[in-house]
Amino acid sequence: MILDALSAVLVQNGLITAFVFVGVLVWVSYQLSARLTRGYIHGSAIAIALGLVLAWVGGSMTGGSQGLADFSLLAGVGVMGGAMFRDFAIVATAFGADVDALKKAGFVGVASVFIGVVLSFSVGAVVAVAFGYTDPVAISTIGAGAATYIVGPVTGTALGADSDVIALSVAAGLTKSVLVMIGTPLIASRIGLNTPHAALIYGGLMGTTSGVAGGLAATDPKLVPYGAMTATFYTGVGCLLAPSVLFLIVRAVL
Amino acid sequence: MVIYGVALLSFCLLAGVFVGDVLGELIGVRANVGGVGFAMLLLIVLSNLPSQRFKLKPMTEGGIGFWSAMYIPIVVAMAARQNVFAAISSGWMAIIAGVAAVAASFAMIPVLDRIGKGGRSDS
Numbered sequence: 001m002i003l004d005a006l007s008a009v010l011v012q013n014g015l016i017t018a019f020v021f022v023g024v025l026v027w028v029s030y031q032l033s034a035r036l037t038r039g040y041i042h043g044s045a046i047a048i049a050l051g052l053v054l055a056w057v058g059g060s061m062t063g064g065s066q067g068l069a070d071f072s073l074l075a076g077v078g079v080m081g082g083a084m085f086r087d088f089a090i091v092a093t094a095f096g097a098d099v100d101a102l103k104k105a106g107f108v109g110v111a112s113v114f115i116g117v118v119l120s121f122s123v124g125a126v127v128a129v130a131f132g133y134t135d136p137v138a139i140s141t142i143g144a145g146a147a148t149y150i151v152g153p154v155t156g157t158a159l160g161a162d163s164d165v166i167a168l169s170v171a172a173g174l175t176k177s178v179l180v181m182i183g184t185p186l187i188a189s190r191i192g193l194n195t196p197h198a199a200l201i202y203g204g205l206m207g208t209t210s211g212v213a214g215g216l217a218a219t220d221p222k223l224v225p226y227g228a229m230t231a232t233f234y235t236g237v238g239c240l241l242a243p244s245v246l247f248l249i250v251r252a253v254l
Numbered sequence: 255m256v257i258y259g260v261a262l263l264s265f266c267l268l269a270g271v272f273v274g275d276v277l278g279e280l281i282g283v284r285a286n287v288g289g290v291g292f293a294m295l296l297l298i299v300l301s302n303l304p305s306q307r308f309k310l311k312p313m314t315e316g317g318i319g320f321w322s323a324m325y326i327p328i329v330v331a332m333a334a335r336q337n338v339f340a341a342i343s344s345g346w347m348a349i350i351a352g353v354a355a356v357a358a359s360f361a362m363i364p365v366l367d368r369i370g371k372g373g374r375s376d377s
Contacts, residue, residue: 059339081331175352236287
């Protein structure tokens with residue numbers, strides 16, 4: 001009975017439960033960072049990685065699509081980590097951003113978005129061809145999925161792709177987003193990701209808002225506004241180019 | 255007051271997302287184009303207005319600063335609600351496509367970073 005009452009309280013106050021849960025998760029991660037890695041791996045990087053592992057556990061146990069948030073006790077994590085709060089917090093990080101750095105990177109920032117979309121699309125399309133796909137619609141949809149998991153289904157729907165191909169394109173985009181979150185802190189110093197200028201380019205090339213948000217949080221939170229600024233244009237540009245110009249190019253090449 | 259900062263931040267987000275949606279409609283894509291980016295620009299412009307009348311008080315700044323500080327916890331929650339299971343269990347092609355796209359994009363960062371800085375390519 002006491003357990004029922006407790007779980008009722010936790011479920012009814014889902015968002016508050018999520019604050020406690022994430023607070024504990026972050027605390028554990030910072031302890032691990034300090035004690036096991038002596039601060040070598042940043043606490044936020046560990047927290048994000050743990051979050052992803054727990055999301056996998058949630059998905060495999062519940063069969064749902066929202067990771068840990070599919071447990072009714074932790075539904076609040078879905079609200080706290082949803083697009084609304086994510087975008088709200090990203091915009092807040094812009095407060096105090098260096099306006100000069102944004103101005104200086106104007107052109108290369110725009111260029112990085114277009115280069116990023118074309119690059120990811122091409123790589124995804126080549127992989128699809130390597131796996132034996134010959135239909136330009138399927139190849140374009142998978143290429144679009146390698147851009148982001150939103151560009152994939154938007155392109156697939158526009159071109160009339162099969163639902164299993166669209167599902168694959170979403171999976172490619174999810175893989176990208178997860179890998180950007182985990183990989184960015186590991187590779188940041190090697191690719192020179194330590195200035196606002198580089199972060200603007202990084203956001204434009206990667207494009208996945210969740211990936212960029214998580215990757216920069218784990219690397220250097222001060223870089224978040226610059227990366228997020230360009231990443232936010234990526235999905236729109238992808239939805240513009242993939243079902244039109246890029247699809248026509250794929251069809252012409254094959 | 256703290257709420258002024260929170261309200262200003264919320265207004266910026268709503269206005270930015272609205273502009274992004276309209277822009278998406280105009281160019282005919284079913285997606286938001288740059289909404290968060292516009293919201294960030296709006297917040298930067300409004301909080302840097304030269305006029306003394308718009309100078310934000312420390313409490314007001316606190317309303318924005320709190321949400322900025324909540325960024326990492328929110329991102330951790332975001333990580334915990336990703337569909338990681340679908341990403342991993344849908345087969346090699348999707349994984350390889352995702353991994354290859356990330357690798358190619360990472361490799362491109364130093365190249366563009368050098369170009370953008372104005373041809374210091376000799377280093």
